[in-house]
Amino acid sequence: MTVHPTTVVFDIGNVLVSWDPRYLYRQVFDGREAEMEWFLANICTTAWNVEQDRGRSFKDAVDLLVTQHPEKWHPMIRAYDERWHETISGPIKGTVAILEALKRNNVPLYAITNWNQDKFREALERFPFLKTFAGIVVSGDEGLLKPDREIFDLFCDRYKVKPETAVFIDDSARNVEGARAAGMHALHFTSPEALARDLRGLGFAV
Numbered sequence: 001m002t003v004h005p006t007t008v009v010f011d012i013g014n015v016l017v018s019w020d021p022r023y024l025y026r027q028v029f030d031g032r033e034a035e036m037e038w039f040l041a042n043i044c045t046t047a048w049n050v051e052q053d054r055g056r057s058f059k060d061a062v063d064l065l066v067t068q069h070p071e072k073w074h075p076m077i078r079a080y081d082e083r084w085h086e087t088i089s090g091p092i093k094g095t096v097a098i099l100e101a102l103k104r105n106n107v108p109l110y111a112i113t114n115w116n117q118d119k120f121r122e123a124l125e126r127f128p129f130l131k132t133f134a135g136i137v138v139s140g141d142e143g144l145l146k147p148d149r150e151i152f153d154l155f156c157d158r159y160k161v162k163p164e165t166a167v168f169i170d171d172s173a174r175n176v177e178g179a180r181a182a183g184m185h186a187l188h189f190t191s192p193e194a195l196a197r198d199l200r201g202l203g204f205a206v
Contacts, residue, residue, distance in 0.1 A: 003164045004203050005185045007108040009155070010133075011146075011170035013115065015189045016095050017088050017127060021049075024086040028079050043069055044080050052116040055140045058084070084119055085126065094192025096129055098199065101206045103132055111136040112155050112168065114146050114175075135159045146170070147178025156182070167202060169195060 013019040021040060029036040040046075043065060052061050058081040065077045080087075102109055111133045113120070117140030124130050137155045144151040156163050163183030170176050171189045179186040187198045196206045 005165055005167040007110065007161055007166040008102055008199070008204070009110045009112055009161075009166050009168045009179075009184070010095075010099065011168075011172070011175065011189070012111055012113040012123075012130065014171040015092065015169055016099065016130070017091050017123070019088050021080065021087050023089050024079060024083055025076070027086065028076055028083075039073070039076060043073055044077060049080075050114075050145065052119075053114040053139050054145055055117060055143050058116065058118065085122070088123070088126075091127060091129070092192065095189075095195065098192060098196055098206050099129060099132060102199075102204065105205050107204060108161075109133050110155065110159060110161070110166075112146060112151060113137070114139040116140045146172070146175040147181075149178065149182050152179055152182035152184065167199075 010016060021044065022036065025036045025040065029039070048061065048065070052058060062077055062081050066074050069077065099109065109132055111130075113136065115123070115138050117138055120138050120140065130136075135158065137151060137158070139145050139151065142151065142154060144154065152163070152168075155161065156166075164185075167185040167187060168176070168179035169187045169189050170179070173188055176186040176188045185202065187195065189195055199206050
C-alpha cells in the first residue's frame with residue numbers, strides 16, 4: 001500500500017528564494033555578458049562554489065582564487081563574498097505562499113539546503129519566513145551535500161521522520177533522485193503553480 005506523505009521538506013535556493021550569481025555579476029561586468037560568463041565558467045566556478053556549500057569559508061575560498069589569478073580579477077572575486085546578498089534577487093512569492101498555506105494547515109515543515117553555513121545565517125535574518133521550519137539541515141554545517149544519501153539519512157535520523165512519510169521538493173533533478181533513493185517522495189520544482197498542483201495530488205491542501 002502506498003504511504004501518503006504527511007511532512008513537507010523544502011530545498012531553499014531557487015525554490016523559496018531566487019539565487020543566481022549573474023544577478024550580481026551583471027552589475028559588476030556592466031553588461032559585458034560574454035566576459036561575465038567566461039569569469040563564472042573559469043574563475044568563480046560552480047565547482048569552486050560547491051566547496052563553500054560543503055563548509056569552506058568564503059575567506060578561504062576568496063584567498064585561494066586571489067593567489068591563482070591575475071590582480072585584474074581580484075575585485076570580481078572578492079565581490080562574490082562582499083556582495084553575496086546581491087546574488088539573491090528575493091523570495092519566490094508563489095512558493096512562500098504555499099509554505100504559509102501548509103503552515104496554516106499544521107503540516108510539519110522542514111528544509112534541506114546546500115548552502116554555506118555563514119551565508120545561510122545571514123539569509124535567515126534577511127528572509128524571516130525561513131524561520132517557519134521546525135528544522136533545517138544546512139550542508140555547510142554538516143560537511144555533506146545533496147544529492148548524497150548521507151544528508152537525507154541525517155535529516156531523517158535527526159528529526160525522527162520516516163522517509164516514506166516525507167515529500168522533498170528541489171529544483172535539481174539530481175537532488176530529487178537522491179531523495180527518492182533515500183526512500184522519500186520527491187517533487188522536481190519548476191514553478192509555484194506546478195508545485196501546488198503536485199502537492200494537492202499528494203493530498204495537501206494548498
